[in-house]
Amino acid sequence: MNAKDWKILLVDDEREFITTLAERLDLRGIPSRVAFDGESALEAIAAEEPYVVVLDVLMPGIKGLEVLERVKRTNPLVQVLLLTGHGSTRDGIEGMRLGAYDYMMKPLNIDTLIEKMESATDYAMKAAAQSGKNEGQ
Amino acid sequence: MMKLTEIIKKPFRGLQSDVDEAESPVRYTVLRRKIFALMAAATLIPLLAMAVLNYYEHMTTMSREIQNPLRVLVNKTKNSFELFLTERSSTVSLIASAYTYPELADENKLSRIFSVMKKEFKGFVDLGLIDEHGTQVNYVGPYALKGKNYAEQRWFQEVRIKGKYVSDVFMGFRKFPHVIVAVQHMTEDGRTWILRATLDTHQFERIIASMSLEPDADAFLVNTQGIMQTSSNNYGKVLEKLSFALPPQTYEPAVLSMVDPLGRDVYLSYAYFPEADFVLMAVKPRGSLLKSWYTVRGDLLFIFALGVVAVFVAAYRVTDVLIGRMKESEERREMALRQVEHSQKLSSIGRLAAGVAHEINNPLAIINEKAGLMKDIMVRGGEFTAKAKLDVQVESILRAVERCRGITHRMLGFARRMDVSIEDLDVGEIIKETAGFLSNEAMHRKVDVRLEIDPDLPRINSDRSQLQQVFLNLFNNALAAVADGGRIVAMAREVGDNVDITVRDNGCGMSDETLKHIFEPFFTTKKGKGTGLGLSITYGIIKRLGGDIAVESEQGVGTTLTITLPKGQREAMA
Numbered sequence: 240m241n242a243k244d245w246k247i248l249l250v251d252d253e254r255e256f257i258t259t260l261a262e263r264l265d266l267r268g269i270p271s272r273v274a275f276d277g278e279s280a281l282e283a284i285a286a287e288e289p290y291v292v293v294l295d296v297l298m299p300g301i302k303g304l305e306v307l308e309r310v311k312r313t314n315p316l317v318q319v320l321l322l323t324g325h326g327s328t329r330d331g332i333e334g335m336r337l338g339a340y341d342y343m344m345k346p347l348n349i350d351t352l353i354e355k356m357e358s359a360t361d362y363a364m365k366a367a368a369q370s371g372k373n374e375g376q
Numbered sequence: 377m378m379k380l381t382e383i384i385k386k387p388f389r390g391l392q393s394d395v396d397e398a399e400s401p402v403r404y405t406v407l408r409r410k411i412f413a414l415m416a417a418a419t420l421i422p423l424l425a426m427a428v429l430n431y432y433e434h435m436t437t438m439s440r441e442i443q444n445p446l447r448v449l450v451n452k453t454k455n456s457f458e459l460f461l462t463e464r465s466s467t468v469s470l471i472a473s474a475y476t477y478p479e480l481a482d483e484n485k486l487s488r489i490f491s492v493m494k495k496e497f498k499g500f501v502d503l504g505l506i507d508e509h510g511t512q513v514n515y516v517g518p519y520a521l522k523g524k525n526y527a528e529q530r531w532f533q534e535v536r537i538k539g540k541y542v543s544d545v546f547m548g549f550r551k552f553p554h555v556i557v558a559v560q561h562m563t564e565d566g567r568t569w570i571l572r573a574t575l576d577t578h579q580f581e582r583i584i585a586s587m588s589l590e591p592d593a594d595a596f597l598v599n600t601q602g603i604m605q606t607s608s609n610n611y612g613k614v615l616e617k618l619s620f621a622l623p624p625q626t627y628e629p630a631v632l633s634m635v636d637p638l639g640r641d642v643y644l645s646y647a648y649f650p651e652a653d654f655v656l657m658a659v660k661p662r663g664s665l666l667k668s669w670y671t672v673r674g675d676l677l678f679i680f681a682l683g684v685v686a687v688f689v690a691a692y693r694v695t696d697v698l699i700g701r702m703k704e705s706e707e708r709r710e711m712a713l714r715q716v717e718h719s720q721k722l723s724s725i726g727r728l729a730a731g732v733a734h735e736i737n738n739p740l741a742i743i744n745e746k747a748g749l750m751k752d753i754m755v756r757g758g759e760f761t762a763k764a765k766l767d768v769q770v771e772s773i774l775r776a777v778e779r780c781r782g783i784t785h786r787m788l789g790f791a792r793r794m795d796v797s798i799e800d801l802d803v804g805e806i807i808k809e810t811a812g813f814l815s816n817e818a819m820h821r822k823v824d825v826r827l828e829i830d831p832d833l834p835r836i837n838s839d840r841s842q843l844q845q846v847f848l849n850l851f852n853n854a855l856a857a858v859a860d861g862g863r864i865v866a867m868a869r870e871v872g873d874n875v876d877i878t879v880r881d882n883g884c885g886m887s888d889e890t891l892k893h894i895f896e897p898f899f900t901t902k903k904g905k906g907t908g909l910g911l912s913i914t915y916g917i918i919k920r921l922g923g924d925i926a927v928e929s930e931q932g933v934g935t936t937l938t939i940t941l942p943k944g945q946r947e948a949m950a
Binding site: 260 | 733734737738740741742743744745746748749752753756777781809810813814816817820841844845848
């Protein structure tokens with residue numbers, strides 16, 4: 240599976256954090272787009288249908304969990320990796336209940352993130368293929 | 377009326393306000409004193425009232441019982457005296473009517489009549505016939521009194537006016553105490569004469585002796601001028617002046633309480649004679665009469681004193697117990713208040729710690745990413761002069777970030793300890809739900825996840841979100857351990873007072889060396905991929921919830937983690 244095909248959206252209001260993360264992923268050959276709030280994230284998801292969204296839970300405006308809920312309603316095949324404050328597992332668990340693929344705690348370990356992104360992309364691709372097959376039938 | 381209610385309320389108001397206010401030991405002393413006084417008063421006042429009432433009731437009854445026999449005795453004796461005098465005067469009157477003057481003037485006849493009188497009625501000393509001029513014309517008796525003239529004597533005047541006369545005791549010509557009974561008679565031709573008899577006072581002594589008085593008692597006759605008519609043991613001889621004043625006149629027998637001239641407390645019982653100039657008196661010392669009353673009074677006082685002592689002892693003991701209980705409950709209340717205060721304080725510190733940790737996480741994440749990017753650039757940017765030195769600096773930044781992660785981890789651990797919320801919950805449901813979170817990945821990797829939950833599993837008291845975190849950690853670890861197509865089995869069942877949850881996988885297993893460290897913070901086998909916090913957090917949570925966690929593992933075979941949770945909430949160990 241070529242990392243160039245992963246279609247990743249990174250969402251966080253901490254611009255410094257998320258742009259640096261995007262740059263680091265880019266250095267590893269993983270293209271990604273960024274959004275700095277819930278609303279633009281929802282627009283980007285609707286327009287581009289990424290496989291995986293890395294979504295911060297704590298954001299001003301539309302909160303991460305609400306974005307997750309809406310995404311799961313409109314684009315159920317999109318897989319969401321939640322970013323929570325370190326040790327704040329309640330939000331993570333709540334996210335899992337709402338259909339998140341997994342959750343991770345800040346500060347991140349980039350290798351673990353990439354591992355989870357790969358797993359989630361793989362799952363999303365297969366699910367999309369399955370869904371396409373079902374639609375074709 | 378207002379005043380009365382105020383008085384009643386006052387001590388109670390004191391009690392109430394004192395209980396809620398001051399906390400010094402002085403307050404308990406004051407309270408103890410008040411309760412003691414209140415209890416003693418509440419018990420002693422009725423007791424005292426009863427004792428006083430009883431005392432007076434008893435005294436009145438006793439004194440009535442003592443006075444009544446005295447009254448009866450005096451009445452009976454007075455009757456005896458009256459009978460005696462009436463009989464004697466009737467006898468003289470009968471003789472005066474039955475015989476004519478010449479018959480009575482006949483010496484022999486009068487002598488015979490007198491001898492019959494003496495035989496039939498005791499006490500007659502002599503008998504004389506006195507003409508209208510006061511001259512004794514005939515006389516029978518031990519003295520030579522014939523021819524004596526009584527015209528100037530008082531008794532003669534009185535009998536001339538009243539027709540009948542009983543004298544006081546007097547000495548007269550005879551020189552010994554005697555009483556005269558005289559009757560005037562009028563003949564058909566209008567002449568008057570007087571028949572006069574003398575009675576000796578031995579008969580009086582005899583009647584008084586028949587009263588059978590105790591040696592310390594006294595009875596005597598006295599006339600209305602206070603002259604003794606019979607001798608008394610204590611108050612004068614016959615014809616002497618009575619040594620105390622006469623009591624008020626009453627013909628019905630009466631009883632007086634007084635102090636006699638000898639200084640004794642006495643009962644004086646007396647009655648005036650309606651027909652004669654006499655007063656009968658009986659005197660009894662109260663001491664001897666009241667002996668039984670004194671015994672009763674002593675008994676009463678003893679019982680009262682005993683009651684008072686018992687009341688004091690009981691009030692003291694009850695107050696002691698009451699104050700003890702009060703102190704105890706107040707101490708308990710204070711302790712509970714302190715605990716609540718303490719836990720509130722800890723809880724707010726916990727919230728503050730969590731807030732700080734979360735706030736620090738974001739800048740920390742930026743530093744982490746920036747340093748990571750610097751490292752990435754240096755790795756990919758080829759050699760340059762200061763590369764080695766910069767490398768060291770970046771590594772140092774990344775280590776500092778790790779240290780900060782440790783600090784926020786500890787702060788959040790503390791916050792979590794303060795944030796246990798216990799509810800009644802179904803563990804089976806939580807296990808199913810948590811396993812559901814991972815179903816995507818499990819399905820993707822074709823891992824067989826089986827749940828064997830006892831349908832009769834009891835509900836337990838525990839913290840839902842913390843248990844979810846525990847199970848999520850366990851399932852995540854199991855998923856990480858198994859190869860694609862592996863198996864994870866979660867079981868839950870009741871064992872005694874506990875619920876046991878087992879998560880078994882057929883993954884790679886762990887060495888004995890790894891097993892020794894798995895519950896330590898930051899220990900990880902995921903080689904840079906894990907945080908190394910999962911099992912240490914799990915361990916902390918389970919201990920806090922009063923449970924236990926055990927692990928069995930064999931390399932190449934798999935790992936079994938068993939969590940034991942109490943059905944009811946136990947004291948946390950954290």
